[in-house]
Amino acid sequence: MDTATTAPKLAMPQPPKHRRVLSEKTRTVAGSLMVLVVFLAAWQWGPGLLGMPEFILPNFTRVLQESVVMWNNSNLLGHFGITALEVVIGFALGSLLGLAVGVALGLSPRAEAMLSPYILALQIAPKVAFAPLFVMWLGYTIYPKILVAVLIVFFPVMINVLSAVRTVDPDMVNLVRTLNATRWQIFHLVEFRSAMPALFSGLRIASTLAVIGVTVGELVGGNKGLGYLLVDGEGQGNTAAVFVAICALTLIGIVTYGAVVWAERRVLHYLPKVNTSTV
Incomplete structure (x- = not known):
């Protein structure tokens, strides 16, 4: 009898779980960075290879140069701060209103x-x-932009919370009632906690929509903010300046979305990983 076929196979030692998770995260980050490098390389050399003139699609270096010019001469940081403030306020007010309703x-x-x-x-x-209409009522201030953001943010948060509250497990509610819980305790311990995952799903969507709402407000009637710089660049035929404004708006949206994801992981840390997003 061949002993090689009858001898039990030795199991290969597996690395600790935390090392496997770290390795997976490292590969994910490396893959994401590789995609970014490919995108930036295509942006840098693609227009030249395709024969596109600069006024149609400036390359990445030209946009970086224009961002430095706007930083020094057009108060890019100040306009960035104004738009970021409008996004944060509009997102916060719209989310609170959507949650309450x-x-x-x-x-x-x-x-x-x-x-x-x-x-x-x-x-x-x-x-x-x-x-x-908001500009006619409130003038060229930050308030019209905030109101537009509130309107856009309100609905996704409201509908997610409404659906979650309606679908609470009635057995859980009855169980808490048998313990002589008050109406507030039932809401706080069961209904609101059950709605938290859906709330954060709505907040993820709302965090990106808030940037759209503020930008629309600034495009229609703004004399400050990144939307104003975008319109100004368009009026001058400066495509690179338009790209700078778009990239800055994208950065605000990414940071806002990242803040929501960070808060979700801190608040919903007790949920199984399968119920939370990995983004």
């Missing part, structure tokens, strides 16, 4: 039946159409 309608089916047609009509109405 979502909870109220989720706990009261009658109120939802009465108000849902009007909320739906407000959502269907194009938000861009409100921007000129």
Whole structure:
């Protein structure tokens, strides 16, 4: 009998779990950085290879040079700060309003039946159409931009919270009631906690929409902010300046989204990994 075939196979030692996780994260980060390098390389040399003139698609180096010029001469940092402030305020107010209305309608089916047609009509109405009206009412200040952001942020947060509150497990509610819990305790311990994952899902969407709302407001009636720089660059035919404004707006959106993801991981740390996003 061949002993080689009958001898038990020795299992290869497996690395510790934390090392496997670290290795997976390292490969993920390396792959993401590789995609970024390829994208920047294509942006740098692609326009030249395709014969595109600079006024149509400037390369990456030209955009960097223009960002330095705008930093020194056009107060790029000041405009960036104004837009970031408008995004943060609009996102915060819209999220709080959406949370409050979502909870109220989720706990009261009658109120939802009465108000849902009007909320739906407000959502269907194009938000861009409100921007000129807000400018006429409030002037060339930060308030019209914040209001547009609030309108855009409100609906995704509200609908996510409303759906989550409506789908709370009734057995959990009955269990807490048997322990003589008050109405506030039922809401705090069961209904609101059950709605937290859906709330953060809505906040993820809202964090990107807030940048869109502020930008729309600045494009329609702004004399400050990145939207104003974008319009100014367009008026001068300076494509590189337009790209600088777009990149700055994208950076604000990434930071806002990252802040929501960070808060979600801290607040929902008790949930299994399968129920939380890996982004």
